[in-house]
Amino acid sequence: MKTKPYEPNNSALGYSVGVTLDRFIKSKQDDFPFASGELSQILRDIALASKIVNREINRAGLSNISGAFGNTNVQGEEQQKLDVVANIRFCRALTKGGEVCAIVSEEDDEVIDLQNSSGKYVVAMDPLDGSSNIDVNISIGTIFSIYRRVTPVGSPIQPEDIMQPGSKQVAAGYVLYGSSTMLVYTTGKGVNGFTYEQSLGEFFLSHPNVTAPENGSIYSINEGLKSQVSDGVNNYIEACKERNYSARYIGSLVADFHRNLLKGGIYIYPSTAKAPHGKLRLLYEANSLAFIAEQAGASATDGKNRILDIKPTSLHQRTPLYIGSKAMVEESQEFLKETEISQ
Ligand SMILES: O=P(O)(O)OC[C@H]1O[C@](O)(COP(=O)(O)O)[C@@H](O)[C@@H]1O
Numbered sequence: 534m535k536t537k538p539y540e541p542n543n544s545a546l547g548y549s550v551g552v553t554l555d556r557f558i559k560s561k562q563d564d565f566p567f568a569s570g571e572l573s574q575i576l577r578d579i580a581l582a583s584k585i586v587n588r589e590i591n592r593a594g595l596s597n598i599s600g601a602f603g604n605t606n607v608q609g610e611e612q613q614k615l616d617v618v619a620n621i622r623f624c625r626a627l628t629k630g631g632e633v634c635a636i637v638s639e640e641d642d643e644v645i646d647l648q649n650s651s652g653k654y655v656v657a658m659d660p661l662d663g664s665s666n667i668d669v670n671i672s673i674g675t676i677f678s679i680y681r682r683v684t685p686v687g688s689p690i691q692p693e694d695i696m697q698p699g700s701k702q703v704a705a706g707y708v709l710y711g712s713s714t715m716l717v718y719t720t721g722k723g724v725n726g727f728t729y730e731q732s733l734g735e736f737f738l739s740h741p742n743v744t745a746p747e748n749g750s751i752y753s754i755n756e757g758l759k760s761q762v763s764d765g766v767n768n769y770i771e772a773c774k775e776r777n778y779s780a781r782y783i784g785s786l787v788a789d790f791h792r793n794l795l796k797g798g799i800y801i802y803p804s805t806a807k808a809p810h811g812k813l814r815l816l817y818e819a820n821s822l823a824f825i826a827e828q829a830g831a832s833a834t835d836g837k838n839r840i841l842d843i844k845p846t847s848l849h850q851r852t853p854l855y856i857g858s859k860a861m862v863e864e865s866q867e868f869l870k871e872t873e874i875s876q
């Protein structure tokens with residue numbers, strides 16, 4: 534029998550759909566720290582939940598899951614129905630996936646123990662970030678960090694399994710529900726971004742090996758906080774203005790971070806008079822994005838210390854955050870030091 538190798542005539546297609554997230558994960562599995570397939574499964578579970586959440590978000594205005602849930606979470610913040618829905622979807626996917634033993638979620642005051650005697654991983658997550666933007670059709674996100682538990686698999690979960698510094702993350706990522714939906718993640722070997730093709734129900738590699746510009750000309754801060762923040766922060770923002778930098782602030786951390794990561798810029802949520810430890814959460818906002826930032830060549834500090842070096846002391850701990858292009862983060866720290874010295 535005559536045979537021939539498969540040689541598709543790609544010019545007939547017009548475009549190639551490219552590499553799916555699933556294939557990409559498989560092709561990179563050997564890069565993973567423990568390479569047994571469990572971490573790959575967690576990433577798949579997160580991708581699956583994000584597709585469901587994406588669908589819920591898209592139709593929120595037409596369904597009864599928009600608006601407030603009528604409850605406040607442990608942070609004293611009003612929960613939106615979609616915060617609750619997203620939390621359930623991600624927790625369910627991670628439970629059914631079978632690789633996770635515990636979940637830390639913004640929406641749950643305590644650690645969720647999945648009672649999974651074979652789960653080697655702990656996930657910390659902000660199921661829906663930027664929830665004040667849900668009902669006004671503005672970009673929102675999901676943020677996640679994955680850690681390997683440190684105590685023996687099968688034994689009861691211990692605080693040291695949960696309270697690990699960000700430098701111990703084995704993977705982290707975010708999903709941006711924006712003008713298109715994207716999943717961006719790292720396993721400590723660079724950062725890759727995938728765009729969701731809704732009609733095919735698949736994420737495709739669209740942003741291979743993301744690298745952050747060394748410097749930038751975008752600054753992102755809630756300027757309504759001006760009277761509450763330090764002189765150092767205000768002086769740095771003034772310097773940005775004098776250079777005609779662009780002010781861009783969406784109010785969804787994932788969206789603000791993503792833009793600055795690709796275009797070059799800095800996102801600042803400093804300590805304020807009302808929130809001396811800042812507003813953002815270390816375990817499932819700052820750590821995840823700091824890991825991605827560093828893997829892309831950017832950086833993240835709390836104004837003094839590298840975010841990834843901070844040893845957490847409480848589950849929903851907050852931290853100031855200066856994150857983005859290396860040169861901008863460094864310069865902002867110089868402004869903070871100068872005012873500290875002159876005070
Ligand atoms: O309204 P502010 O104070 O500028 O806060 C905005 C920040 O708060 C957050 O919304 C907090 O996230 P949640 O929506 O997950 O609580 C960030 O996404 C965002 O950057």
Ligand SMILES: [Mg+2]
Pocket residue numbers: 659661662663786818
């Ligand atoms: Mg958030």
Ligand SMILES: [Mg+2]
Pocket residue numbers: 616639659660661662663664
């Ligand atoms: Mg949230």
